[in-house]
Amino acid sequence: MIERIGHKAVLIYPEFDTQDTFWSYAKSLKMYAPPGEFGLPKRLLPPLGLMGLFNHLKPYYDELCLIDKNIDPRSISEFIDDADHVYIGGMMAQEQSLIKLALEVKKVKKVLIVGGTAISPQSPLMQIADHLLENEAEGVIDELLEGLGKGNAKKYYKGGFNSPENFFQPDYAAINMQNYVHMAVQISRGCPERCEFCDIPSRFGKAFRVTPWQKTEQSFQQMKDLGWTGQVFIVDDNFIGHPRKALEVLKSLYKIGEKIGYHHPKYTELTLRLADESPVMAELRHWFHKANFINGFYGVETPNEASLLETDKRQNLRGERSLVEKLRFISEQTGAGVMMGMIYGFDHDSDESVQEFIDFVNASHAPIVMAGLLNALPCTPLITRMQREGRMIKASSGNNSDGIINFIPYNFSVQQAEQNYLRILQGIYHPQAYFKRVMRHLELIDPDLQSNYRAGNESLAYLYKILSKKHALTYWRYLPAALTIANRRCGFNTPGYIAIVAEFFSLCGQYTHFSSQINAQRKNIAQRNYSDSQSISWRELQVKEMEA
16 A cells, blocks of 8 residues: 655756757747746647656645746745655756756755656766656656655666556646647657667667557547647657557557547657558558658658768668658658658768758758757767767757757868758758748648648637738748648638648748747857867867877
């Protein structure tokens, strides 16, 4: 029998250290969307990990409180004054905010537990927090809670790879869902691929661990019961990491939608293996559509074949189709849009490959492209190699779109890398290039998937703001082309027509965000002072050392 270990626990999700990141959409949400309940802009996604912890802690406390500092500006002091324990969880991109909150909690002498991917034995939080949890918490949380109850909890707990039956079940009632643009569900963990720059295999393993479908059903049922009909991000590391298991997941998601009476629009992260010609991938594409996936985020990384081989991203080189053809084939087969993750800064990249990068993106139909500079993250083969070669400069911020490279590049200097990154952003988010991709996207997506959720509230107010505020002239310029596509594909004023036009306006709002990101990067890079060592490539440095 579980015994209570305290009256009250407070769970806190820190602010991101840089509020306006690629995935925050901070400026565009502030401009176009109604604010959250506390007057701040909504956030894209809720704190899913803490929502799971919240649910797990219910039997241990009389009262629980979850605070997301990204949407709640109130001081934490009014919540923690009568708390027995304070839990803070966050990622590397929240580390500075996490430390600040931790100091505030310890100032009033509360018992502090911290966890998340920001935690390691080298973390500054070792000197602040009472107890720390590294990696997956499910396997060690009960040991910690028992220790808290008996007064003999350890300082540091390191979680292993847990059975999916033990994955935390999030409680969506722990938050006000209207503070967020999308909801989130995790169905699987782990990825069998071995990309050199990725920390997923070391943190969450190569085995593909799938949540029992009953738990997934519970999540979607609760979201529906609470009134959520918007998009749901399946936050898996690689949704098709195990194709046959992924196929069963898709079939289960379809059955869940039928059972609860609503198929939530979904999107997820996966690899270009979805374009493979194998029978199982053909089935996956069929069920991807049937389970109402409207988008997918694909780790394309680079059009440079030598760089793909260098980073062991061999799955992108499978088959006869080019990368652009694979992306198009996926949309043709599934009706879903594609988003791309792209990286510049591999050893085989060069100044000359910048234009190749830009041309590749602009030949695709992916409007949304997260382009980042390569960073060597903890727990990756890449950081091991960079440390061995003596090329590390500093730890990564965890923000993959901050325009900073944290090691000495091979073929160009740090300064050149960061300036080339700005060139890439300007090249792929130039209005003409962006809206050409938008039009290709509108030609390929299945409007029946889109129309299931596009007729939402506040649409007229959103439309007015899009066509009257920043970049309005640009949006007016491309609107006729979008209307023509919608009319030709679906007929005037049909549900499909409305869905395509609504998608166009959504992508206009997102362009406002990307434009603000480029302006911020331009200012940041212009203000940076580069040392002599940051103005020379690793290759040139090696030559100089040999000549000395």
